[in-house]
Amino acid sequence: MRSLFLLICSCLCTISISAQVQQPNPQYLLKTTFNPVQYKNFYLLTLFQQDETVKQAIKNDPELSNLFKSRTQKIADALKTCGNDIACFAAAFKFTEDEISSIGIRLSHIYKQGAPLNALLKNDVVPSGCYALYGNLKPEEMLAKAWAQDAKAVNHTIEVYVEGAKANYPKIDSIGFNVKDKSYPELVNTNALLSLTAQNNLFFEPSMQFALIALEINERNDAGDYEPMMSTVNKASLGAIKKTNFSAYRYSLILVPGEGPEAPDTELSAGGMLRCRLAAEQYKNGMAPFIMVSGGRVHPYKTKYSEAYEMKKYLVNILRIPESVIIMEPHARHTTTNLRNAARIMFRYGMPMDKIALTVTVKSQSRYIGEVMPQRCIKELGYEPYRLGKRLSDTALEFFPNVMSLQIDFDEPMDP
Structure with a gap:
């Protein structure tokens, strides 16, 4: 159906x-x-x-x-x-x-x-x-x-x-x-x-x-987690966005897709930590003014830990990235919606949709995003939420957000 x-x-x-x-x-x-x-x-x-x-x-x-x-x-x-x-x-x-x-x-x-x-x-x-x-x-x-x-x-x-x-x-x-x-x-x-x-x-x-x-x-009720984000978890970053000269940067943001742990008492997986470090390195090199962490309460079943929230904590407390730099996207449950939800927030927060962005993650997921996921998105969402740019490395891939991502997905009530 x-x-x-x-x-x-x-x-x-x-x-x-x-x-x-x-x-x-x-x-x-x-x-x-x-x-x-x-x-x-x-x-x-x-x-x-x-x-x-x-x-x-x-x-x-x-x-x-x-x-x-x-x-x-x-x-x-x-x-x-x-x-x-x-x-x-x-x-x-x-x-x-x-x-x-x-x-x-x-x-x-x-x-x-x-x-x-x-x-x-x-x-x-x-x-x-x-x-x-x-x-x-x-x-x-x-x-x-x-x-x-x-x-x-x-x-x-x-x-x-x-x-x-x-x-x-x-x-x-x-x-x-x-x-x-x-x-x-x-x-x-x-x-x-x-x-x-x-x-x-x-x-x-x-x-x-x-x-x-x-x-x-x-x-x-996962779809409501941290809402209204503009006045709560993303208040600082939203204020910074309004003051940012995006033309001074190569990319509009650095997107970090999450990886949920399998153990119920683990707040942030090893993969999540490493992805944060990859993003922090790109940020410190001046590649983009913002880091977006993406992932909801997914793994294991009914976990109480949000991938995006735990990655934000890690970036701020361990890697010393300013809170105003970090945009939380705490609803994605699958890799397809990591990029779709990123495009949504970029549009809603007034970020340039015609400027290229960067996603950093481990090699296997990065290859998946570049080679497999466009077809999966068409099958599951009815459109491609992003257009691919150049591959910079095994872990870094350019993408352009697609405004079609605002379309509600009728059969994913936790992340519509």
Whole structure:
């Protein structure tokens, strides 16, 4: 399913149509919520909640209003009849293909009727870059595709973190419960009950809340780690970026992909230390003004240690690199998203996207980034998040960040 979805997205990007491709805006600030896991996974749905004119247009639409009523009734019925059947509960919350299609058509109809959705698309959806794969479509088509993406994200989260379906990387990302345990249905039942709160009055809200609580009780809120980073762990480096003359440097930054330890009590692996030393050497040689450390809480399963945070500590405390030089990217779970997430931060923080950057790591991973990963990114993400430059050595490789990296990945809820 994931490969088919990404193949369709990739094809959409290459179709030649008369509409001009709409570009993300580096000055745009994402509309946030108290729960960063929500807006990072379901940005369009978050916008629907936050824009009062759009919210009223959706609530007042007869078809979407009827859908909300039928969905809440379906959930109420599930509470009465599902018993210990987890799949029964999940079916009450997941969107069917027919529903996704009909809702997309209805949203396109509302878009054509007047200003609320027009303004939302122009002022938020397009400049955010979160749905960049659809930037060459007509506005109402882009809206429908963005909705379908968020709906598939809700469904995927429920399938993996409620039903126990196989995650893309099950060794590190799988459900935290035994779905056959006799106590598990009660947790699912309680989650379902909570979705019927009066605050959930838009057609998608019960399902979105059910998915978000599933992530929470699975202890899988990794997407929100250290957020809001601009005012916390990256505050010093963000301030320094605004004062930096990037033309004085060969590279915009030095990216260090992490390596998670396998022992649960190990904070930073030997490989992580060595990668930091490689980066520090390049920094001290004046190659770039910043070092970005990239890696989340990945290895071993449900580790409490963040690769990026531990590498930052090592750079500051052991290698004496100033904190303002170090940019943390604490969410990547795979090598593909080390470079994708780096491109995202570079764009959001106002770094030059047309300037070449440098990644340093051990020989095997560096070769992997240069020779294997572009094809893997196309397969898993639907695009290449970077363009390769020259190889400087076995451990150092140039790359250009790609703004397409802002695109949300619908089936990686811990690092969307």
